[in-house]
Amino acid sequence: MKRWMVWLMVFSALAAAAGAQEKPPRLPLPTRGIPDMPPLMPTAITAGGQRLLLGYTDVEVAYDGKELVVNRPDWWVINYPLTRIRGLEGRSADEISQRLFRKPASEVRNWHVKSRGAAPPEPPAPTGPAPVVLWPKPTLVVNAQHPRADDNGPGTADAPLRTISAAIARAEPGAGIHVQPGIYRETVKIEKSGTAAKPIRLEGVRDKDGSMPVIAGNDVFPPNAWKPVDGLPGVYRADLFTKLPGTVSVNGRTLIERSLPSELKEGECCLNRASKEFLNLRLDGAVKPREGAEQFGKTWRVVKADAEGFLDLGAGNSVFWASTHVWVEPKKRQGVAWHPEFPEPITGRVAVGGEFRAARMS
Known part of the structure; x- marks a missing residue:
């Protein structure tokens, strides 16, 4: 009786071990939480506003019958679309x-x-133009963000x-001007020059994270300048302009000028040159996602939001590194890959508010 019980116990243990080997591996939940909002990625700030920069690379997950394998060694891949797993x-x-x-x-x-394994070399993150050798001993330093900055x-x-x-006005032949990173909202006119032997050098400084000085030909609207217009819901007025003609951009988007306030629609403005008043339409609530231009190889193509308000960027398993204009709600994220050298990247469907331009940088 005891021998029969021993054999039964051994047989049960072997059967349990065989059953355990047949079970597919149970993947753990991630220990690293997905942030609610991504960090800011580099953007190109021009006189026309802020332009979105996106980088991408391919990520593939395969199933070999025992485990999942990623083609990017030493990467975390989070919420990869199940139906895209190769082998399944x-x-x-x-x-x-x-x-x-x-x-x-x-x-x-x-x-x-x-x-597993060592990560292959990745292309460097976009950080602007190639570095240059700066003048070793600058005569003048410009830094608008410094607490003691004074012209x-x-x-x-x-x-x-x-x-x-102010630095150009002071510069003499042979002077070297170093401009520290930051946004300089001014019109720069260079109406003097040095000599062949003593040129005036105007040089931008790039810091460790890749930031560089940017000259923006526009001013920021003071938020408290906007006042609602009676009789025109959603329209606001501001006495902003005295001698500043030209285009107006809001969040990197150039507004279309109309003749009458009653004609205003989203993304449009009206300037009363007699009273120096500027009228701008602000819609209440969230702005619906719009279409935008996506760089596709050497050409551009139009990408539109679907009925659910999502944009399908790229094709296949391309991963896009998100910037300030693109954000995916945590509950709607699909196919997120994470690497410590980059902020949060996304692939496939993304929720976008407003118009955008996506420039891929690999």
Whole structure:
């Protein structure tokens, strides 16, 4: 009787071990949380406003019958679309989820897989133009963000000038001007020059994170200048302009000028040149996603939002590194890949508010 019980116990243990080997691996939940809002990525700030920069690279997840393998060694891949996993083609999301997690796809949240091995070399993140050799001993330093910046000061590193124009006005032949990173909202006119032997050098300084000085030919609207217009819901007025003709941009978007306030629609403005009043339409509530231009190889194509307010960017498994204009709600994210050298990237469908321009940088 005891020998029979021992054999039964051994047989049960072997059967349990065999059953355990047949079970597909259970993937762990990620220990690193997905942030609610992504960090800011580099953007190109021009006189026309702020332009979105996106970089991309391909990510592929494959199933070899035992485990998931990522083609990017040492990467975390979070919430990769189940139906795109190579080796599990032709199956539904629920079939794949039951095989990998033993639960329906609707109950799987924030799953991840981390590949093995050393990471291959990646292209550097876009940080602007190639570095240049700066003048070793600048005569004048400009830093608008410095707390002691003053155009009447000495123009040193500890007490820099506030504007580039002030530095140019002081510069003599042989002078070297270093402009620190920041946005300089001014019109710079260079009406003097040095000599062949003693040129005037105007040089922008790039800091460690790639930031550089940017000359913006526009001013920021003071928020408290806007007042609602009686009888025109959603229209606001501001006494802003005295001698500043030209285009007006809001969040990087150039507004269209109309003749009458009653004609105003979203993204349009009206300037009363007699009273110097500027009228701008602001819609209440969220702005619906619009269409935009996406760089596709060497050409551009128009990308439109679908009925759910999402944009399909790129094709296949391209991963886009999001910038300030693109954000995916945590509950709607699909196919997120994460790498410590970059902020939060996205692939596939993204929610976008307003018009945009996507320039891929690899």
